Amino acid sequence: MNEQHPDDSTGMHGDADGFRAGFVAIVGRPNVGKSTLLNRLIGQKISIVSSKAQTTRHRVTGILTEAEAQFVFVDTPGFQTHHRNALNRSMNRTVSQVLADVDLVFFVIEAGRFSDDDRKVLGVIPESSKVILVINKIDQLKDKARLLPYIDELRQLRDFTEIVPLSAEKGRNIDSLIKAATPLLPVGRPMFEEDAVTDRSERFLASEFLREKLFRLLGDELPYGIAVEIEKFEVEGNLRRIFAAVIVDKPGHKSMVIGHGGEKLKRISSEARVELEKLFDGKVYLEVWVKVKSGWADDERALKSLGYE
Numbered sequence: 001m002n003e004q005h006p007d008d009s010t011g012m013h014g015d016a017d018g019f020r021a022g023f024v025a026i027v028g029r030p031n032v033g034k035s036t037l038l039n040r041l042i043g044q045k046i047s048i049v050s051s052k053a054q055t056t057r058h059r060v061t062g063i064l065t066e067a068e069a070q071f072v073f074v075d076t077p078g079f080q081t082h083h084r085n086a087l088n089r090s091m092n093r094t095v096s097q098v099l100a101d102v103d104l105v106f107f108v109i110e111a112g113r114f115s116d117d118d119r120k121v122l123g124v125i126p127e128s129s130k131v132i133l134v135i136n137k138i139d140q141l142k143d144k145a146r147l148l149p150y151i152d153e154l155r156q157l158r159d160f161t162e163i164v165p166l167s168a169e170k171g172r173n174i175d176s177l178i179k180a181a182t183p184l185l186p187v188g189r190p191m192f193e194e195d196a197v198t199d200r201s202e203r204f205l206a207s208e209f210l211r212e213k214l215f216r217l218l219g220d221e222l223p224y225g226i227a228v229e230i231e232k233f234e235v236e237g238n239l240r241r242i243f244a245a246v247i248v249d250k251p252g253h254k255s256m257v258i259g260h261g262g263e264k265l266k267r268i269s270s271e272a273r274v275e276l277e278k279l280f281d282g283k284v285y286l287e288v289w290v291k292v293k294s295g296w297a298d299d300e301r302a303l304k305s306l307g308y309e
């Protein structure tokens with residue numbers, strides 16, 4: 001007689017052994033280290049990390065499967081407090097939608113600081129949510145003795161289920177976060193295969209990797225409202241042919257991206273191609289050009305066509 005539950009065809013953990021699985025949203029103001037934390041948790045580069053604020057516009061899902069639990073992470077965009085246009089409205093909406101729909105929230109802040117922007121993000125987390133306060137960047141704290149009084153002050157803000165100080169970048173105390181979070185997930189079967197790290201398509205990952213290169217290599221010259229659109233993605237055996245457009249808001253921005261004699265764009269696409277070949281473990285042909293779509297950041301329809309919700 002087969003003892004397995006009829007649905008347990010994958011051989012993964014069933015309900016009976018107390019396995020837990022749930023959705024976790026990582027929220028916090030721009031630049032607190034949400035992407036770095038996600039990457040550290042899932043141990044692989046999926047989301048993009050950059051020293052510039054607001055680099056994560058899409059929802060990125062990372063999956064961590066441990067012996068006792070499966071965490072399905074939903075990384076949310078940074079909060080917009082300065083620019084008020086359609087792009088920012090769309091991002092804030094995404095945050096609220098995500099929070100209404102998850103089992104647990106990691107509210108990330110920077111050690112030693114608590115700004116008005118942090119307060120605004122906290123204000124959007126529903127009262128009913130279970131929240132772990134993640135105090136990131138503890139490696140930057142010069143005076144470690146300040147951590148305890150700081151934590152005591154934060155306790156006044158809300159009844160956090162847990163408070164975990166850590167360093168996402170240095171990989172310190174990440175285990176404590178996983179340990180604290182595990183019992184807070186609902187009992188249930190894994191939602192994804194154990195070796196899955198993301199449910200995003202290769203097409204999406206290609207656009208994220210290209211966007212990261214744009215952020216890194218344009219630096220301070222990065223035009224506001226830049227976006228990447230994958231126009232064609234073909235797979236032929238071990239070769240992927242990717243045709244991508246970089247969308248800019250103003251004609252003047254086009255030459256900034258292309259650079260003198262095309263040098264900048266050449267470097268951006270060649271660095272992106274090298275990383276994509278590693279990610280896909282195969283050959284990549286990447287063609288990138290720049291398109292001007294005036295006012296796209298203010299046009300909700302254009303946003304939808306680029307995949308923003």
Ligand SMILES: Nc1nc2c(ncn2[C@@H]2O[C@H](COP(=O)(O)OP(=O)(O)OP(=O)(O)O)[C@@H](O)[C@H]2O)c(=O)[nH]1
Nearest residue numbers: 031032033034035036053054055056078167168169
């Ligand atoms: N010293 C230190 N720096 C960190 C740590 N975690 C992240 N950082 C840095 O903080 C900066 C922002 O990190 P991100 O992970 O891009 O931050 P984010 O919250 O995802 O930012 P947005 O995408 O803008 O919302 C980067 O330069 C990281 O290297 C940490 O534990 N210690």
